[in-house]
Amino acid sequence: MKGRKPKLNMIEGVAAGRCPSPxxxxxxxxxxxxxxxxxxxxxxxxxxxxxxxxxxxxxxxVGLSRIYNEMMATEGHVLATEKGLVTHPAFKMLMGTMREARLLAAELGLTPHRRGSGDGAEKPTTDKWSGDLLA
Structure with a gap:
């Protein structure tokens, strides 16, 4: 093929062109x-x-948060007990797993903010706000 060839990166420990299985x-x-x-x-x-x-x-x-969400979808977000209505116990677990998933996604560069352009260069902004204020 003519033209410029794409830059290929070899990843140690992972077969080229194939993702590892879950x-x-x-x-x-x-x-x-x-x-x-x-x-x-x-x-x-x-x-x-x-x-x-x-x-x-x-x-x-992510998997656990989906399980907890499904659990609350079928059982309800509020449960009736002898002491009255209480929040479903899965709600607290859901909030914890969602927080953990968000932090790990940022660590992996899966969030729009962390993903960026990938080249390390900052893009010029035309607004009056400093990027440091929004970080």
Whole structure:
């Protein structure tokens, strides 16, 4: 083929052109998130041996948050007890897993703010606000 060839990055410990399979212990929602996110990370050259554990933790948190959300969707967000109405216990667990998933997503560069342009150069802004104020 004519033209400029794309820059290829070899990732140590990961087969070229193929993402690693989800770990066996992930439940269905977590495995689905792995299959969605792992190719994105590999395409950016961010899927290395040292990020696999972070990716697994992120997928576990996403999977658990979906399980807790489904639990509350079927049982309700408020439960009737002998002491009256109380918040479903899964609500607190959902908030914790969502917070953990958000932090891990930022660590992996999966959030729009963290993703950026990837070239390390800052884009010039035309607004009056300093970027430091919004960080």
């Amino acid at each position: 770990p066996g212990g992930l439940e269905a929602h977590g495995a689905a998130e792995w299959k969605r996110v792992a190719p994105l990370l590999q395409g950016r050259g961010h899927l290395t041996d040292d990020t696999l554990a972070t990716l697994e933790s992120y997928c576990r948190a």
